[in-house]
Amino acid sequence: MEYSRVLIGEDTRNSRRLWGETNALVATPTDAITEIGRILENPAKSGAVVSGPSGSGRRASVEAAHSQLIDPQRLIRLNGSSFGQKMPMGVLAFLLAQLETTERPSRHELVHGLARALCPDGKASVVLLGKPELIDEESGSLLAQLAAMHKIKLIVICDEIQDLPQDILSLFRTGQMEHVSISRMTTLETRAFLESELQGPISAFAASTLQYLADSNRGLILKLSRIWISNGQLSQESGTWILRNLDLGNGAAVQTMFNSMTSGLEDSERVLLYALAMGGAVSRDMVHRSEQTEAMDQLIAKDHVKVVPEADHRVMIAIPLLRLMLRQNIDPDMERRCNEVVAQLHKDPATAVALSGMSILSDLGQNTELLVIAERYSRNGYASEKWVEAPFARIRILKLHIRVLLLQGDIPAALRLVQEAHENLRSAIDDAWSQDRLLRAQQELELLAQLVDSAQAETIAGAEEKTVDETPVHLKGWMTRGLHLRAMALQSTNLAARAHQTDALAIVDHIGNELRTRRLGMAAYGGMCADDLGEIEEQLLLTEMLCGKYAEALVRATELAAGKFANPQLIARAESHRGILFALQSDHERALKILEPCLWQALQQGESADRVAMEAVVSHALMGLGRRTEAAELLAQEQEESSVTGLVNFHSWVAEVFSSMSLAAIGSSALAISKLVSIADRSRASGYLTLEMGSLACALRLGYEDNDSRLGAVAAECQGDTAEMYAELAKHHHGEPADLFAALRNLVSAGHLLMGAGPGNALVSSLTTKDQRKLAKLVGTLKRPAYLADNNRADAPDPAKTGAPTWAGELTKRESQIALLAISGKTNLEIARVNGVSIRTVEGHLYQVYSKLQVRNRQELTALDRASRRAAGQL
Incomplete structure (x- = not known):
């Protein structure tokens, strides 16, 4: 994934999608709308075939493209249906009724009559044809002929190309009709879509849950979100939309949606649908053996059921929301009848029913x-x-x-x-x-x-010291490749937490290569399902974080948060990990932007493993941005919660590190160092040497003396580049400033930006002023690389062209504006009025400016500005 940072440009749609940015995805025109608009304007083309799954926005894309035309043609909407399929030219019945023809017109009369009606004054109408598989062959032939004559622009919406009638398919194969493929919205696109519709940010869990339940169907997502908003289940907390509970309820709106989704079902189809909802997915062979083939085929044709070839051709309900509604709306008589079908479909009906219910509840938390x-x-x-x-x-x-x-x-x-x-x-x-x-x-x-x-x-009380199983996993005789890889992933985490980081990272690389070379479907993974693959990815993410490979971990966390696996719980956890990783790279703004919605959502879902860690990171980010009152309140709450937990893991370590730095920022350095030494002792007792090493390094950052070189001793026990760099830090933190600068520079370059970022960094304070500036510049450069695609910088002018100072490139657009206004002599109140923000916000931005540029006040900022302009020849 590293190459993508270079090949994918800054602030592009692909970079936003790859790195989890949603704030500008909606503003960017989609490729499909642009392509359809080009086809509608091209007189040489007869039309287009727009394919994709139901609910992917195919019809909306065509309508949007048509509405954006300067001089739009008349738009006629036709849809195939089961009734119309049985009638000759049923789909054209409305148009034929407007023609003055004989009782039995010839094909020549029909073609020219329709041409006059659909192409008045030589301007071809746009005919939008939905469900082409449900129109008769004669209607399809007439439409294909009119399109070939350029009397109409034929836009056909279908799931697959093979759904087209024979004559339209022939026209498509000649190249006169182009193909536009539209896929379902990704998790990021769903989130951007909802933020645009709801006019505000939405938590990753709420957005991914709506996407999961509606199977990315735009219409269902909007319906369900509106129902939840009216019921108060989806509500705003500090400007962020969060999901308070997942109860569908039995209100009129929910019942109406359920009735519309299940209308037109035959009795046998309804019974099979309930059986699939209660018993879960089943192989297609079992459906055939239970003599439910006809009902299954009808449900597949109506998009209620799908067959997944990669999972042993399993038959399952296509939309999880329908599955939930069926389970909720079952009556005793239907339950008795569907239980009989479940008993025919599954060898162990009770186990199937329990697993089906627990699976969807697990996904939704x-x-x-x-x-x-x-x-x-x-x-x-x-x-x-x-x-x-x-x-x-x-x-x-x-x-x-x-x-x-x-x-x-x-x-x-x-x-x-x-x-x-x-x-x-x-x-x-x-x-x-x-x-x-x-x-x-x-x-x-x-x-x-x-x-x-x-x-x-991980528990302190009564925990026994455990030895790491160093036996190579391939020697243990795992019966499937899936079991082998899962065992290796679990072993990598155990190795990373202790003293075997090199071995752990070797396992991560091996598993990554295995998964990349075996992307031939889930069957190729030795029987693993998507849940197993997601479990492996999450274990590898934890391994990389424990090994201090924060840049690599950020790539993996972003992939998971972007919806690599359609599991709302996994997506929410990956999003919180992204925020924590940005905080570990000293990016307070981005960490706060990601974690505040995650934290508000976590507060609604009760206890979670990463909640205390998120609170600590958010309080530290607020402190770094100058919002000290809010930070103090959250810090006090977090101290009460962390005092009762005795666990030692990555999240508890993050909580202690960031709460300690917040305490040091308010003047309690001794207490902060004491907390870090305490978590180091607890980590040693539980055998987590990497966490002990990280705790002691952060203690050095806050001024811990470490006269007995405990950090050096722990680093000597561990493997890998990170341990070597911390050993160098332990060796030189009392030595020559030049050697200490080299050690900090190596740590920062490896992604440990927190060790080189100020203020309140005792290690940086012991460097020379020149080295401090070099280190600050390196931190600023690595903290805002091109792949972050900050939307605030999308339209920022080039400093070289505007005459802005060279140091402005190290600041955000807003920080640069405020710094220039401060240099010009304006007070904080005047700057606040110019930018339409509060004085506290201005103070927070100036605090960031001083920190990034390593100056203490406006006088030094002005002097830096003059020196910069003089060097550039602008004075």
Whole structure:
């Protein structure tokens, strides 16, 4: 991914999409609208075929392109239908009724009559044809002929090219009609679309949840968002739209939407649809065996159901929102009938129903409801005699259950559950005549046990020191490639947390290469589903963060936040990781912009692993931007919450580091250093050497003496470039300023910008003024590279052309404006009035200006400006 920083230009649509920017995606014209408009204006073209999935905005793109024409043609909308398909020229019935023809006109009369009606004064009308697969061949032939004669511009909307009628397909193959393909909105585009519609920022979880439920269908997204707004479920908090709860409710609007989605269904189709909603996806072979083929085909034709070839041709409900509504609107009689079909479709109906309910609840983060189903299932679901039927479905249920228990901190319950399941599974293996599937399930359980052990190691009270399993994973005999890669990903995280960073990063590279070379569908990943792949990616992200590879971690976090996997919970966690990584690179503005919506959303969802970390980062960012009152309130709240937690992990380390720096900023340096030494001691007790090393380095930044060179001793135990750079820092922090500058420069160049950023940095303060300026320039350069694509700089003039000082390039557009006004002699009040902001905002921007340029006041800023202009020959 590193090459993309060079090849993808700054402030382009691709750079915004790649690096998670949504603020200008809507303002940029889409390629599809531009292409359709070009075709409509080209007299040599007969029209276009606009293909893409339902709800992707195909019709809206055509309408938008037509409305943007200077002299638009008349637009006629035609749609195929099941009724019209059975009638000769049914789709053209309305147009034919306007012609004066004989009782049985010839084709010649029909063509010329339609041509006169559709091309008056030689100006061809635009005919927009939807659902072409549901029109009769004669109508398709007439439309193709009129398009070939350039009497109409034929725009056909379809899902696939093969849906076209024969004559229109022939016209397309001759090249007279162009092809425009439109895909579903990505997560970033959905978020930008919602922010444009709702006139305000929206949290990543709220946007991705709407996208997930509506399967990226624009119309459904808007309907559901409006219903939730009217019910108060989607509301604004400090200007950000957040999702308070996911209850669909039974209001009139919800019921109307449900009725419109299920209207026109036959009784057999409705029963199968309910069965798929209750029992989950099933292989197409099982549908055939249960004699539900006709109902399945009809549901597929009506876009209610889809078949996924990559997942063993599984049949599933296409839109998760419909699945939720069906589960919510089932009556006792329908439940009895659909249970009979579920029993025909699944070998273990109870397990299928439990897994179906828990899967969608897990994706949406409804952990309380998930636990109710999981605990009810665990009473008898893991008995030894049960494991022979659907062992992998049981493993998935167990995995979902364990994850919620770990999230809530109930590690003893998770241990008991894994041990009980393991004992019963071993008993089932001993009694079974065919053991392959059960042995694979046993290896899945071993991975779960390792996950629980890692979580147990994070607790301080009563935790035992654990040794890292250094046995090469490929020697352990994993039964599938998927199990192998997942085990390697988990091992990489354990290695990274302790003293084996080089080995951990080698595993990350190996897994990355494996996944890149095996992108042939999910079946090629050894039975892994999208959830397993997302789990691997998240483990690799944590590994990179623990190894101090913040730049690489930012790339991976942005990919996940941009919707690489359609899981709202994963997207929300990746978005919070992006904010934390920007904070670790000393970019307060961007960290605050990302994390404030994440934090408001997290406060609505209860306890989460990264909530305290987000609060600490936000309070520090507010402090850095001059909003000290808000920062102090949040810091006090965060101190109360962090005092009761005893976990040691990456998030608790981030919380302690940033809360310590906030304390140091308000004058409590001794307390801040004490907190950092404390988290270092706790990290040592739990075996997390990388966190101990990072804590001690941040303590040095705040003025910790480290006379016994503890940082150097810890760095000597660890592997990799990061440990070597921290060892150099420990060696030279009391030595010559030139050597210390070299150590800090290496750390900053490697992505550890926090170690070289000021103010309040005791290490930087011990450097010479010249070296401080060099380091500040390096931090400013690396903190705002081209791939950030800051929208504020999109239309910023070139300093060389405007006569602005050279140092203006290190500031944002607003900071540069305020700095120039301050140099001109204006007071803070006058600057605030000119820019339409508060005095506090002006003070915050000036604070950033002084920090970035390493000056202390306006006099030094003016002197720097004069020196800069004199050097440029502008005085």
